[in-house]
Amino acid sequence: MTRLQTGDAAPDFTLPDTDGAAVSLAAVRAAADKGVVVYFYPKAGTPGCTTEACDFRDNLASLAGAGYAVVGVSADPVEAIRAFAEAEHLTFPLLSDADHAVADAYGAWGPKTIDGRAFDGVHRCTFVVERDGTLRSAEYDVEATGHVAALRAALGA
Numbered sequence: 001m002t003r004l005q006t007g008d009a010a011p012d013f014t015l016p017d018t019d020g021a022a023v024s025l026a027a028v029r030a031a032a033d034k035g036v037v038v039y040f041y042p043k044a045g046t047p048g049c050t051t052e053a054c055d056f057r058d059n060l061a062s063l064a065g066a067g068y069a070v071v072g073v074s075a076d077p078v079e080a081i082r083a084f085a086e087a088e089h090l091t092f093p094l095l096s097d098a099d100h101a102v103a104d105a106y107g108a109w110g111p112k113t114i115d116g117r118a119f120d121g122v123h124r125c126t127f128v129v130e131r132d133g134t135l136r137s138a139e140y141d142v143e144a145t146g147h148v149a150a151l152r153a154a155l156g157a
Contacts, residue, residue, distance in 0.1 A: 011105035015095035034067030044084035048144035066157035
């Protein structure tokens, strides 16, 4: 797993959203005042991912007020992220990285162990991408609870 660092160029991507429409990081960056929070989550509908997604949802206005858009990315298929977005009333884009190529590029895909079971999967990571495409921050293996509050503080939101 190669990890990105602050100041690196953020790998650009285009992925399908909950409706199957293509969403590019470049377009989201261009529409944001300051940048984009790109967060990777392991699996739609699981307790930790629901906590994190709802925390982003509940703090979306303050992040937007500080100039940042939010995009969530998982390896779940479009149908799963659509159901997750609908169930939790998520109002920011969730994107499907079904072949995990984008997670690979960000260093968010790799070996995990849960309950003694080893497998490859998405690690909970958050990146702040500036409008110019560079990384303001790259955080790996963040906690679902409290992470958004720390991010808001760091961004002045």
